[in-house]
Amino acid sequence: MTRSPVGPDGAALAPAGPGVLAYQKRLQDSQWWPAEQLLEHQLRELARLVAHAWRTVPFHGARLAAAGLEPGRLIDLERWQRLAPLTRRDIQQAGGDLESTAVPAEHGKILTTRSSGSTGTPVTVRGTIFDAVVGKALMLRHCLWHPYDFAAKFASIRRVHGGTYDYPHGLHLDRWGDSATFPFATGPSSILSIGASIAQQAEWLLREDPDYLMTFPSNVRFLAAHCRERGIVFPHLEHVTTFGEVLSAETREECRRAWDLFVIDVYSAQEVGIVALQCPTHEHYHVQAETMFVEVVDERGEPCRPGQTGRVLVTPLNNYAMPVLRYEIGDWAELGGPCPCGRGLTVLKRILGRERNALLVAPTGERYWPAFGTRKLPELAPIVQHQFVQKSLQRIEARLVTARPLTRREERALRAYILANLPYRFELDFTYFDELPRNDAGKFEDFVCEATG
Incomplete structure (x- = not known):
């Protein structure tokens, strides 16, 4: 992989390969860019992506032309907002017409992601190794933003396939994850299939005694309630990380009541990867603007102002295998104003939708x-x-x-x-x-x- 988008100063804004910490250093710098500088970067990346989609993706040609988005032109937000949002049903019906006929060779092998259909409409999306590496870098950014001790023990309860993950033992590893995500030594980790019952999960966690737990918001809500009702505590558990669904205030409160700890959320979707990360100093979210263009629009399709709630549209900036432009992810969010932490990354104050209400x-x-x-x-x-x-x-x-x-x-x-x-x-x-x-x-x-x- 050699393609590396550059910022206004000419430095690379995407990793040259798996586990490259120079990119993480760039992310450490770019989070402090003012909003105007981040938007300049996003529009430049959108122009590249639109030109690629125009030339190589059959589905997008007529749609882009109707919006006045042509190759070689700078992206104008007014024209961009004329582009009809892409729905899950569009992805289902378009099939191969949404796939690029000429994926840049430097983006590596094409990967396939199938959503589990949390909105009831499952879709299949193609990506590349390059796109996946960017996602791994954002996961490391999450860990660097929050109080993780990389020598501690990490446990996760999630959807995994294969008997080695099943209760009562789960899978045990000598590190947290692959070296592309964590290009340094870490402590051990353990993984349990979410097919285990809530009672089994609690018993497994007592035996594993982890410092950190990652799982789905609705799962941890019922797990915390189960433990609170039975007086079960995990002596070394410092915080819980959630992903894959929307985290409600009620789930945060249930974890505080059960275990007297806080929850850190990663706002993500299987089709597009990490969209936003919880702020290190607040419970709201920062859009990962270097890699994702996110819009919050009202019922008329107009951009929301801070304090307004609207539909979330996302455009991953690094997926050249199957560009999804203005993808309606199925969530609603409240747009926030500038964050007191000083980061220029767009703020989502609240995210609504996609949390399961029952087990x-x-x-x-x-x-x-x-x-x-x-x-x-x-x-x-x-x-x-x-x-x-x-x-x-x-x-x-x-x-x-x-x-x-x-x-x-x-x-x-x-x-x-x-x-x-x-x-x-x-x-x-x-x-x-x-x-x-x-x-x-x-x-x-x-x-x-x-x-x-």
Whole structure:
């Protein structure tokens, strides 16, 4: 990998390769740039990305032309805002037309990411090694922003595949992660599959006795409540890091009540990577503006002002394999003003949406993360959108929107696959819809629990 975008002073603003700490030093500098300088960098990177998409991505040509965004021209925000937002349904329907026909060779191997469909509409996105390396650098930035002792023990409870991650042992490693993320020695780490019940997770953490825990917000909310009700504390746990969903104020408070510790959040999505990191001195977020162009727009598509809440649109600046321009990620956020910490990075005061409101309840009363193996569902049948509703302790309803009626063979394959991913042999019903409804707050929930237990 040789491509390295440059800042106004000519220094590289992207890593030359995995684990290159010179890029981390640049991030340490660029976080203090004034907002105007960051915007100048973003517009320059957008112009490069638009020119690439115009030439090599069939889906984007007519859309860019209609907005007046042509190669060789500086990006004008007024024209940029004419570009229609990209939806999850657009990505599903576009297929290969969203993929570049000429990915720069220096960006490395093409990687595939399949979202789990937290909005009920799973998508597949292509990226590159280069894009992934940038994401790893942002993860290290998160660790450098917050009080981590790299010699301590790190535990994570997340969605992983393979029996080596299962309860009761999980996987044990002699370092936190790969050398591309942590290009120096670290302490040990352990990983547990989120398929373990909440009670099993608590017991595993007592045995592992970590200094730090990373997991999903909704998972830690139920885990903290479980521990508070039973007086379970982890003697060395200093803080919890959450990712993958939106972190609510209620979840932060539950962790304070249970363990008297604070939560640090990473705002990310599988399709685009890290969008924003929690400020080192406040509970709001800083957009990772060097690598991501983020907009918050109102119902008319106009930019929100600080204090206003709107839809979040994201444009990753380094994905040349499958450029997603003004991607409507499915979240709402409140735009913030300048941060007292002095960083010029855009502030998101609050983020709303995508936190699960419930866990799966087994007939025994144990609670589990609702993992239905949704990433693979579109491979088994032409599923456009899905929602799972637990109707009772024994029965689950799979609500599906499909591109065409399913065959009996497809239904059998879906049933077998879904049931194989659940901790108990539930009864499973299929119902079909033209469109799945949102809740009273206007949000879509991919899992709803109506059972009591």
